[in-house]
Amino acid sequence: MEAISKLFKSNVRQYGMIIALIAIMILFTVLTGGLLVKPINITNLILQNSYILVLAIGMVLVIITGHIDLSVGSIAAFVGAISAVMMVDWGLPAWIAVIASLVVGGLIGAWQGFWIAYVKIPAFIVTLAGMLLFRGLTMIVLEGQSISPFPGGFTQISAGFVPDxxxxxxxxxxxxxxxxxxxxxxxxxxxxxxxxxxxxxxxxxxxxxxxxxxxxxxxxxxxxxxxxxxxxIPNILVLLLVLILAYSFVMNKTIMGRHIYALGGNEKAAGLSGVKTKKVTFWVFVNMGVLAAVSGLIFAARLNAATPRAGTNFELDAIAACFIGGASAAGGIGTVFGAIIGGLVMGVLNNGMSLIGLGIDWQQGIKGLVLLLAVAFDIYNKNKRSA
CATH class of the missing domain: 1.10.287 (Helix Hairpins)
Incomplete structure (x- = not known):
C-alpha cells in the first residue's frame, strides 16, 4: 500500500484524471442501466468527441507555451465552409479540397502567430479578434445558409469504419x-x-x-x-491515434518539444539558453491553425454539411479538456495524453448526462464546476510542491 501511495502521489496529475474518468464512467454506467458502455454508445462517444480531441492536442501545446487560443472554433467553422464551397459548389475532388483547407488553416495560424510572436500582442487579444473575424467570414462565405451534401468519400472520414x-x-x-x-x-x-x-x-x-x-x-x-x-474501428479513431502518437513523440523525444516546455516554463531563461522563442511561438500557432482545420473538416464530414453555427464553443471544450487533463494555466506543464483524458472526461460527462435526461442548463453548470475544480486542484498541487 505504501508503494501504491507513493506511485500515485508522484503521478497525481496523470493518474488522478484517469481514476476520475473511470469513476465517472462507472457512475453513469450505473445511472443509465449499462447504456453508457453499450458498444454502439462507445463508438458514438468517439465520433461525437473526435473533433474536440483533435483541437485539444493542438491547444495543449499552446497552453504549455503560456498562451491561449480562443479562435479555434471559428477557424474550424470557416475551414468547413471553405471546403464545402470547393467540393459542393465548385466540384473539386475531395483530396484537393482537403489539402487546400489544411493550407488555409496553416495560413490562419501563421497570421495569428505573427501578431503574437513578433508584434507581441497578447494571444488572448489576437485570438479573440480571430474568433470574431473568422466567424464573420464564415457567415459571408456561406451567405447565412448551410451547404450540403458532401461527396460520399469525404464523409467517410467521420462516418466510415476500417474494413473487416x-x-x-x-x-x-x-x-x-x-x-x-x-x-x-x-x-x-x-x-x-x-x-x-x-x-x-x-x-x-x-x-x-x-x-x-x-x-x-x-x-x-x-x-x-x-x-x-x-x-x-472508426476511421476517425485511426486518425486520432496517429495524431496522439506523433505529438506525444514530438513533445517527449524531440528538441522542438523540449523548446516548447522551456518556453512555457520561463521565456527569458529559454531565450538566454538559445531557444528561439519567437519562432517556437509562431510555429505552435501555425500548428494550431492546421489542427483547427482538421477539426473543421471532421465536423463537416460528420454533419455532411457546412453550417454557419459550426464550431460554436469548440474552443471552450478544448481549453477545458487541457486544464482538466493536467495542463497548467501558468504554462510549462501539460501532456498530449493528459489533454486526451481531459477531453474524454468532458465527453463522458456530456454523454452520460444526456442519457439520464439532464437538461442543458444543468449540463453546462456541472461542466463549469468540473473545470473550476480541476484548475483549483492544479493550483493546490503547485502550492504544495513549493511549500
Missing amino acids: LANTATNMIAILAGIAFTVLYVLNELRGRREQLKYNFEVTSSTLFVLKLVLVAVILNLFTFMLASYAG
Whole structure:
C-alpha cells in the first residue's frame, strides 16, 4: 500500500484524471442501466468527441507555451465552409479540397502567430479578434445558409469504419488491433523499465509493474472488443491515434518539444539558453491553425454539411479538456495524453448526462464546476510542491 501511495502521489496529475474518468464512467454506467458502455454508445462517444480531441492536442501545446487560443472554433467553422464551397459548389475532388483547407488553416495560424510572436500582442487579444473575424467570414462565405451534401468519400472520414477481414458478427480487425497494441505496449514498457534499471533509476516494484501491465491490457482489449461488437474501428479513431502518437513523440523525444516546455516554463531563461522563442511561438500557432482545420473538416464530414453555427464553443471544450487533463494555466506543464483524458472526461460527462435526461442548463453548470475544480486542484498541487 505504501508503494501504491507513493506511485500515485508522484503521478497525481496523470493518474488522478484517469481514476476520475473511470469513476465517472462507472457512475453513469450505473445511472443509465449499462447504456453508457453499450458498444454502439462507445463508438458514438468517439465520433461525437473526435473533433474536440483533435483541437485539444493542438491547444495543449499552446497552453504549455503560456498562451491561449480562443479562435479555434471559428477557424474550424470557416475551414468547413471553405471546403464545402470547393467540393459542393465548385466540384473539386475531395483530396484537393482537403489539402487546400489544411493550407488555409496553416495560413490562419501563421497570421495569428505573427501578431503574437513578433508584434507581441497578447494571444488572448489576437485570438479573440480571430474568433470574431473568422466567424464573420464564415457567415459571408456561406451567405447565412448551410451547404450540403458532401461527396460520399469525404464523409467517410467521420462516418466510415476500417474494413473487416471477413463478414462476421465480430470485427476481427478490431480484435487483432487490440492484441497487437497490447503486445507493443508491453514490449515498450519492458524496454523502458530495463533502461531505468540500467542507469540505476528508481522503479516501481515488480508486482505493481505487472499489475499495471495486466490492467492496461484488460482495458485495451475490452475497448477493442466493444468496437468489434458493433461496427469495428472508426476511421476517425485511426486518425486520432496517429495524431496522439506523433505529438506525444514530438513533445517527449524531440528538441522542438523540449523548446516548447522551456518556453512555457520561463521565456527569458529559454531565450538566454538559445531557444528561439519567437519562432517556437509562431510555429505552435501555425500548428494550431492546421489542427483547427482538421477539426473543421471532421465536423463537416460528420454533419455532411457546412453550417454557419459550426464550431460554436469548440474552443471552450478544448481549453477545458487541457486544464482538466493536467495542463497548467501558468504554462510549462501539460501532456498530449493528459489533454486526451481531459477531453474524454468532458465527453463522458456530456454523454452520460444526456442519457439520464439532464437538461442543458444543468449540463453546462456541472461542466463549469468540473473545470473550476480541476484548475483549483492544479493550483493546490503547485502550492504544495513549493511549500
